Amino acid sequence: MIDQLNNSALLSTALESRLSRIEELVGDLHDWMRSEQVASLPSNYRRLFSHLISNDFERRYAAQITRSIYQAKGGRELNENELRRAAVEEINATIRTMEEALPRIRRREPGERPYIIALVGSSGAGKTTMMYKLAVRAVLNHGLRVKIISCDTYKIGSVEGVQTIADILKVPVGVAFEADEVASLIEDSDVDLVIVDTAGRSDRASREELEGFMGAASPNEIHLVLSSTMSSRAIQDTAALFLGEKISYITFTKLDEAPSLGALISSLNWIGLPLGYLSTGTVIPDDLLPAGEVNTGEWAVDGLPLADHNPEASHV
Numbered sequence: 001m002i003d004q005l006n007n008s009a010l011l012s013t014a015l016e017s018r019l020s021r022i023e024e025l026v027g028d029l030h031d032w033m034r035s036e037q038v039a040s041l042p043s044n045y046r047r048l049f050s051h052l053i054s055n056d057f058e059r060r061y062a063a064q065i066t067r068s069i070y071q072a073k074g075g076r077e078l079n080e081n082e083l084r085r086a087a088v089e090e091i092n093a094t095i096r097t098m099e100e101a102l103p104r105i106r107r108r109e110p111g112e113r114p115y116i117i118a119l120v121g122s123s124g125a126g127k128t129t130m131m132y133k134l135a136v137r138a139v140l141n142h143g144l145r146v147k148i149i150s151c152d153t154y155k156i157g158s159v160e161g162v163q164t165i166a167d168i169l170k171v172p173v174g175v176a177f178e179a180d181e182v183a184s185l186i187e188d189s190d191v192d193l194v195i196v197d198t199a200g201r202s203d204r205a206s207r208e209e210l211e212g213f214m215g216a217a218s219p220n221e222i223h224l225v226l227s228s229t230m231s232s233r234a235i236q237d238t239a240a241l242f243l244g245e246k247i248s249y250i251t252f253t254k255l256d257e258a259p260s261l262g263a264l265i266s267s268l269n270w271i272g273l274p275l276g277y278l279s280t281g282t283v284i285p286d287d288l289l290p291a292g293e294v295n296t297g298e299w300a301v302d303g304l305p306l307a308d309h310n311p312e313a314s315h316v
């Protein structure tokens with residue numbers, strides 16, 4: 001009996017604290033709407049704004065989308081569905097996407113320089129996994145001869161790891177400790193495509209080292225690999241560390257683990273570079289999509305279709 005009383009007292013304290021947190025959030029949202037000039041828009045537009053915020057869009061960007069739809073529609077009242085469609089279109093119109101190189105890479109003659117793709121980004125972002133996926137995709141889907149080069153000699157076991165995978169994939173592998181080694185590993189290869197993986201450290205000395213590696217490799221495209229599970233603040237801070245390199249595309253990983261894509265989309269708007277690949281899991285090479293094949297705006301506004309995970313599939 002006493003336990004029951006204690007339980008219900010605890011429950012009501014928990015509910016009260018939840019309620020006050022919700023009140024606080026509603027108050028914040030109201031302040032945001034005011035500051036972002038959304039408060040004066042019709043209620044469906046305000047609901048769209050709140051919907052984008054709850055999907056982790058940055059409020060400035062959410063407000064920009066909402067206002068720009070309002071202006072484009074001449075202030076017309078639209079229902080919730082029409083507004084969401086308009087938001088999807090608005091987002092897709094602002095996102096640039098990569099034209100994938102793999103289908104366009106032609107066979108190299110002996111002595112000819114291969115096409116080079118480099119992957120940079122923080123440790124744990126998913127670069128090495130991405131390198132394996134790209135290598136398999138290039139071999140299986142496009143019949144290319146591929147070499148993988150790892151410049152990550154810091155992570156324990158990474159050299160052995162890359163050798164093991166290269167044996168499984170049956171592609172030649174190189175490991176570079178110094179920048180000049182990258183250049184000679186590329187020169188010595190008789191392949192169509194080289195994929196260069198790098199270490200993910202971002203202190204100043206490592207960034208200089210990365211610059212050396214990139215200078216020596218002189219890649220045709222550099223992907224900054226970022227995890228889509230990060231907040232937009234963390235995505236932008238990380239991107240800022242690497243934007244000194246000549247980044248061609250932003251490639252996002254771990255979409256299968258991201259609760260939403262609002263942070264990714266908002267950051268991309270801030271970074272201003274095209275979207276490269278999207279990684280949706282750890283299966284090599286299946287969980288890889290060129291961004292152009294995805295309705296990113298729809299995923300960001302309506303939620304990720306990947307969330308409907310089929311538990312049977314993981315047992316296969």
Ligand SMILES: Nc1nc2c(ncn2[C@@H]2O[C@H](COP(=O)(O)OP(=O)(O)O)[C@@H](O)[C@H]2O)c(=O)[nH]1
Binds near residue numbers: 128130254
């Ligand atoms: N769920 C999920 N895990 C991923 C994805 N890409 C990579 N990982 C995992 O993230 C971890 C770090 O990946 P790794 O490729 O070693 O990152 P790196 O340090 O940037 O080379 C590993 O456990 C990978 O299996 C993805 O798209 N989804």
Ligand SMILES: [Mg+2]
Binds near residue numbers: 152197
């Ligand atoms: Mg790695």
